[in-house]
Amino acid sequence: MRHTIDERDARRLLGGGPVTLVSTAWHGAQNVMPAVFVTPLSIDPPLIGLAVHAARHTHDMIRFSEEFALNIPTRQLLHHVQYLGSVSGAELNKFELTKLPTFRARRVNAPLLEGCVGWIECGVEDAYKIGDHTLFVGKVAAASVEQDAFADGVWLLADPEERPLHYLGINYYATLGDRLEARIPQAADIKRDVEAGAAELEDEESAARRREERERAEEEEQRG
Numbered sequence: 001m002r003h004t005i006d007e008r009d010a011r012r013l014l015g016g017g018p019v020t021l022v023s024t025a026w027h028g029a030q031n032v033m034p035a036v037f038v039t040p041l042s043i044d045p046p047l048i049g050l051a052v053h054a055a056r057h058t059h060d061m062i063r064f065s066e067e068f069a070l071n072i073p074t075r076q077l078l079h080h081v082q083y084l085g086s087v088s089g090a091e092l093n094k095f096e097l098t099k100l101p102t103f104r105a106r107r108v109n110a111p112l113l114e115g116c117v118g119w120i121e122c123g124v125e126d127a128y129k130i131g132d133h134t135l136f137v138g139k140v141a142a143a144s145v146e147q148d149a150f151a152d153g154v155w156l157l158a159d160p161e162e163r164p165l166h167y168l169g170i171n172y173y174a175t176l177g178d179r180l181e182a183r184i185p186q187a188a189d190i191k192r193d194v195e196a197g198a199a200e201l202e203d204e205e206s207a208a209r210r211r212e213e214r215e216r217a218e219e220e221e222q223r224g
Helices: 007-012 057-065 077-085 094-098 187-223
Strands: 020-026 029-035 038-042 048-053 067-073 115-132 134-144 165-169 172-175
Touching: 007 057, 007 067, 020 057, 020 077, 029 048, 029 057, 029 077, 029 094, 038 067, 048 057, 048 067, 048 115, 057 134, 077 094, 077 165, 077 172
Parallel strands: none
Antiparallel strands: 020 029, 020 067, 038 048, 048 134, 067 115, 115 134, 165 172
């Protein structure tokens, strides 16, 4: 049964994408915040969009530093991810509180987090106010991955501990399961499927005609 939901919850239907931990640095201060409003924008040049609410401390950290890093966590950081989204870096030093280990980035000042399987370093190319968020357009300056988690352009998913953490909504998360390989149908396959479908439809139509004939015969017999 279909059910109407609030228009503001439409975004939740797009849930299930990977959560990122956005790390920033500015004038000696560092911050980290979970974000799921993240999307590729261009392949060449490599651009990534990150939407951040203006009330977030991360918003001003990015605006002033003009750079940020995206860390892709695993379920090892599940509870940290939820916690980091519930406190403000304007009031607390999240890195001191959580004691999360970090390492130096290659191209930006923002720290990168251990316990992740992917890291993307970006410099801000542009920023647009869209509704109640600012869309920061980041140009990828460097990217790195854990080799056991990602190779040949895809997530491997072989080790459950090295699968990216995905956000479902509220305080629910998931990790990817089976990796499926799609195959583009060939002309012969399409023809076979069409013929099979036509034969199945013909069988259904024949069965329907037989039922109608039986029903008419029964009605005539009852009248007679």
